[in-house]
Amino acid sequence: MATRVRPVSKRCAVIGGSGFLGRHLVEKLLDRGYSVSVFDIRQSYELPGVTFHQGDLCDKQALLSALKDVSLVFHCASPAPSSDDRLLFERVNIRGTQTVIQACLDAGVQKLVLTSSASVVFEGTDVKNGKEDLPYAKKPIDYYTQTKIEQEKLVLGACNKPKGFLTVAIRPHGIFGPRDPQLVPTLVDAARRGKMKFIIGDGTNLVDFTYVENVVHGHILAAEHLRADSPICGKPYHITNDEPIRFWDFMSEVLVGLGYPAPRFHLPYTLVYGLALLLLLLTWILRPVMSFKPTFTPMRVALAGTYHYYSCEHAKEHLGYKPVVSLKEGIARTVASYPHLRRGA
Numbered sequence: 001m002a003t004r005v006r007p008v009s010k011r012c013a014v015i016g017g018s019g020f021l022g023r024h025l026v027e028k029l030l031d032r033g034y035s036v037s038v039f040d041i042r043q044s045y046e047l048p049g050v051t052f053h054q055g056d057l058c059d060k061q062a063l064l065s066a067l068k069d070v071s072l073v074f075h076c077a078s079p080a081p082s083s084d085d086r087l088l089f090e091r092v093n094i095r096g097t098q099t100v101i102q103a104c105l106d107a108g109v110q111k112l113v114l115t116s117s118a119s120v121v122f123e124g125t126d127v128k129n130g131k132e133d134l135p136y137a138k139k140p141i142d143y144y145t146q147t148k149i150e151q152e153k154l155v156l157g158a159c160n161k162p163k164g165f166l167t168v169a170i171r172p173h174g175i176f177g178p179r180d181p182q183l184v185p186t187l188v189d190a191a192r193r194g195k196m197k198f199i200i201g202d203g204t205n206l207v208d209f210t211y212v213e214n215v216v217h218g219h220i221l222a223a224e225h226l227r228a229d230s231p232i233c234g235k236p237y238h239i240t241n242d243e244p245i246r247f248w249d250f251m252s253e254v255l256v257g258l259g260y261p262a263p264r265f266h267l268p269y270t271l272v273y274g275l276a277l278l279l280l281l282l283t284w285i286l287r288p289v290m291s292f293k294p295t296f297t298p299m300r301v302a303l304a305g306t307y308h309y310y311s312c313e314h315a316k317e318h319l320g321y322k323p324v325v326s327l328k329e330g331i332a333r334t335v336a337s338y339p340h341l342r343r344g345a
């Protein structure tokens with residue numbers, strides 16, 4: 001069993017600390033006695049023990065002031081996948097991450113923990129119990145995934161033991177929990193518009209959904225195990241709930257928990273995927289005159305209709321990782337945290 005390693009310095013920075021995952025991470029770091037410098041393009045809350053630095057991570061000077069006297073940095077900022085804006089992803093996830101690395105080196109930061117994504121190996125076809133040695137997606141499913149791949153390569157490639165700069169990447173999948181602006185709100189929005197009646201495919205596809213506190217736990221374990229003599233330097237780690245579930249069972253549990261009916265009718269996967277592609281084409285054609293965001297994008301349909309679950313054995317072995325909140329408990333906490341999204345609210 002892995003031993004618990006004590007942090008050397010208790011001052012750290014969270015880039016993207018105003019976001020969903022970032023804020024949960026900040027709260028847990030505070031509980032564990034860290035003082036935290038948050039760097040984000042927006043400030044969404046105030047907490048004792050947290051210093052906010054508002055700025056764009058592509059701006060090295062702005063970053064440097066947030067990294068002063070910091071030895072550990074968590075980088076969990078990214079534009080939302082739904083923005084599907086290639087130039088923005090390239091600027092923030094690729095060039096911005098290069099800037100983060102350079103700022104860390106200039107500021108004498110010793111450890112950088114990146115929030116990557118398990119989807120860096122996902123090409124829209126089944127992944128069953130995928131391990132970290134799967135190759136990066138050759139045909140990434142969207143610009144978000146494409147730039148997350150480049151981002152992870154940059155951070156892991158920057159690991160340099162002689163220079164005393166150590167890096168590691170955490171690859172979560174399907175993060176959910178209180179304050180998530182993406183998964184539950186999108187689902188409820190679709191349900192309210194009568195779009196959640198259908199199951200895409202036969203509904204047996206297993207998927208990982210990971211409760212946010214488990215993702216946070218994985219990040220902190222990685223940071224605290226990151227030392228020059230550790231096997232984790234320069235490596236990616238899947239962090240999941242270790243309880244793959246049928247995609248449509250998860251969606252149904254959340255929907256029913258919030259008072260909406262579960263999807264019941266089946267539609268063939270290829271038909272829905274084809275329709276999503278057509279719809280996407282239509283949004284491009286019509287962009288000069290009108291803009292609309294389809295609920296069922298090809299990316300979402302692929303995620304809803306294929307197997308994609310990942311092994312977290314390496315994290316267990318090298319980080320001593322074990323989920324701290326079960327899927328059942330995570331779903332219950334999540335449902336309870338969205339009273340305003342309940343049916344009829």
Ligand SMILES: NC(=O)C1=CN([C@@H]2O[C@H](COP(=O)(O)OP(=O)(O)OC[C@H]3O[C@@H](n4cnc5c(N)ncnc54)[C@H](OP(=O)(O)O)[C@@H]3O)[C@@H](O)[C@H]2O)C=CC1
Nearest residue numbers: 016018019020021040041056057076077078117172174175
């Ligand atoms: N949610 C999920 O299911 C998964 C997420 N991930 C990864 O986890 C990380 C956190 O995701 P999540 O918490 O869901 O996302 P959020 O959008 O909630 O958080 C990201 C934060 O980064 C900020 N940000 C964006 N661009 C910049 C910039 N140029 N400079 C500074 N800050 C910026 C965002 O601000 P603003 O909101 O204004 O854009 C936001 O506050 C991301 O790296 C994501 O790729 C990985 C796997 C699954």
Ligand SMILES: CC(C)=CCC[C@@H](C)[C@H]1CC[C@H]2C3=C(CC[C@]12C)[C@@]1(C)CCC(=O)C[C@@H]1CC3
Nearest residue numbers: 081117119174182183186187190295300303304
């Ligand atoms: C079919 C439908 C409309 C489902 C609604 C829920 C979806 C919005 C989520 C289901 C799986 C989620 C997911 C992500 C975002 C939200 C979903 C598509 C990510 C793309 C977020 C960023 C990642 O790195 C990977 C995630 C995979 C799962």
